[in-house]
Amino acid sequence: MGGQACVFYGAAQVSKDVDLFLLADRAYGAPLRREMEAFRRQERGGRP
Numbered sequence: 180m181g182g183q184a185c186v187f188y189g190a191a192q193v194s195k196d197v198d199l200f201l202l203a204d205r206a207y208g209a210p211l212r213r214e215m216e217a218f219r220r221q222e223r224g225g226r227p
Contacts, residue, residue: 201207 201211
């Protein structure tokens with residue numbers, strides 16, 4: 180359930196996800212990939 184729907188429904192807790200909207204441009208591909216990999220490593224405790 181989306182965040183706004185949760186508020187409307189009266190739910191006490193909303194989801195903890197993040198929605199990303201990116202401009203479809205090749206220039207964003209490599210930097211985004213690097214950042215996502217860094218985030219994954221952090222979530223895994225530094226493991227690749």
